[in-house]
Amino acid sequence: MQSVHGGRKVAARRDHVTADLPSRARPSESSRSRFDARRHIMAFFTHHVCRGLSSSAVRNVAIKHLTVIGGGQMGAGIAQVAASTGHSVTLVDTNGEILKKAVKGIEGNLKRVAKKKFSDKPESGEEFIQKALQNVSTSTDAAAVVQGSDLVVEAIVENLKVKQDIFSGLDKLAPAHTIFASNTSSLSITDIASSTSRLDRFAGLHFFNPVPVMKLVEVIGTSATSQETLDCLLNFSKVLGKTPVSCKDTPGFIVNRLLLPYIIEAIRMYERGHGSKEDIDIAMKLGCGYPMGPLELADYVGLDTMKFIMDYWSAANPENPSFAQSESLNKLVAEGKFGKKTGEGFYKYK
Numbered sequence: 001m002q003s004v005h006g007g008r009k010v011a012a013r014r015d016h017v018t019a020d021l022p023s024r025a026r027p028s029e030s031s032r033s034r035f036d037a038r039r040h041i042m043a044f045f046t047h048h049v050c051r052g053l054s055s056s057a058v059r060n061v062a063i064k065h066l067t068v069i070g071g072g073q074m075g076a077g078i079a080q081v082a083a084s085t086g087h088s089v090t091l092v093d094t095n096g097e098i099l100k101k102a103v104k105g106i107e108g109n110l111k112r113v114a115k116k117k118f119s120d121k122p123e124s125g126e127e128f129i130q131k132a133l134q135n136v137s138t139s140t141d142a143a144a145v146v147q148g149s150d151l152v153v154e155a156i157v158e159n160l161k162v163k164q165d166i167f168s169g170l171d172k173l174a175p176a177h178t179i180f181a182s183n184t185s186s187l188s189i190t191d192i193a194s195s196t197s198r199l200d201r202f203a204g205l206h207f208f209n210p211v212p213v214m215k216l217v218e219v220i221g222t223s224a225t226s227q228e229t230l231d232c233l234l235n236f237s238k239v240l241g242k243t244p245v246s247c248k249d250t251p252g253f254i255v256n257r258l259l260l261p262y263i264i265e266a267i268r269m270y271e272r273g274h275g276s277k278e279d280i281d282i283a284m285k286l287g288c289g290y291p292m293g294p295l296e297l298a299d300y301v302g303l304d305t306m307k308f309i310m311d312y313w314s315a316a317n318p319e320n321p322s323f324a325q326s327e328s329l330n331k332l333v334a335e336g337k338f339g340k341k342t343g344e345g346f347y348k349y350k
């Protein structure tokens, strides 16, 4: 099957996406962001020792410096967690104002973490915040900063062509050992990687929102990703204090394959008037123990991102009515109501 995204024709290699999947996709997640000396030692060890052993550009690359492309909610979260576990991070966005906002947000979240973690030692908390902030720099020019990176994590808009353009440009500039990873929610890693010549050093590294809180990272390998690259990313995820799972490059990987049909069906239920948005959300929170209801979660993820995902899946599966256009989602996005990040979506946040 062929599908067209962003003007570029790509082979839709993913298998058929069905909507009749179980909806109990998200176990309650209240775990906290962790920072401890052990992780610093692990980061130091993996960087210096594994690197010392490396004989080829690809083998045993350890991550010390990373470039995170996209300073939105996910990119800022990834930068925060990497910086607070001893990595130096350059956060890149095309918009300088977004970068300023991202750094301010990171500082606020670090204070939140420090207050809890160092409640009886405020000086240690302040030191933790300052150390992490010193690890973060920003740039509006990815090409200028990618040279020193062991890893590039892309967390920009959910659009195949835009992601491919970024990676194909950086592929010519980044060192040979640099691993490229995409935080895409729904696009094929194989399709994104096809814009580069480093197919063995390309994988998915899918974090969850909010990154400092959610413990899971999906590590997605394509048929061309090398085992060294996967091992490196699995280890890196652990150094960040996360629990990685390995996934194949199939639509939605593990979590979103289950989560997407659940959220879409909730939106359709609301559109059909089968329940108010409040009642649908209360039902799923109290009935299933989820921390957020599906419409709240859609607002939290971002309705613009939700629409990108739905458009992509419906183009790849035009015969599947589950991915047909959603009137309410389209209307909210057309009005610039992207959810929590813009102050209004299904709900108002001001």
Ligand SMILES: CCCCCCCC(=O)CC(=O)SCCNC(=O)CCNC(=O)[C@H](O)C(C)(C)COP(=O)(O)OP(=O)(O)OC[C@H]1O[C@@H](n2cnc3c(N)ncnc32)[C@H](O)[C@@H]1OP(=O)(O)O
Pocket (backbone or CB within 6 Å): 026, 029, 030, 032, 033, 109, 112, 113, 116, 184, 185, 186, 207, 208, 209, 210, 211, 212, 213, 214, 255, 256, 259, 260, 263, 264, 291, 292, 297, 301, 305, 306, 309
């Ligand atoms: C078709 C679309 C399909 C989806 C596709 C796109 C999406 C993806 O690709 C994959 C995804 O990420 S899916 C989304 C996954 N995330 C969730 O399900 C979040 C659900 N919500 C929650 O866990 C809590 O409401 C939440 C943790 C958010 C907030 O909890 P509370 O309501 O209890 O609020 P708080 O009391 O403020 O926070 C609880 C604890 O967390 C700490 N915290 C919250 N945000 C933080 C942040 N940004 N940085 C650091 N710490 C943070 C907060 O301090 C608190 O800690 P404790 O005091 O120790 O409990």
Ligand SMILES: NC(=O)C1=CN([C@@H]2O[C@H](COP(=O)(O)OP(=O)(O)OC[C@H]3O[C@@H](n4cnc5c(N)ncnc54)[C@H](O)[C@@H]3O)[C@@H](O)[C@H]2O)C=CC1
Pocket (backbone or CB within 6 Å): 069, 070, 071, 072, 073, 074, 075, 092, 093, 094, 095, 098, 154, 155, 156, 157, 158, 159, 162, 166, 183, 184, 185, 186, 206, 207, 208, 209, 300, 301, 302, 305, 341
């Ligand atoms: N929002 C969520 O809950 C999750 C989103 N993701 C994925 O992470 C990615 C980013 O999502 P969010 O952070 O929510 O989006 P966002 O809209 O908050 O941030 C995206 C950022 O990328 C920047 N950007 C766009 N094009 C760029 C370019 N060419 N170069 C540099 N920066 C550029 C934008 O200025 C914006 O600041 C998407 O692929 C999304 O599917 C993955 C997991 C969860």
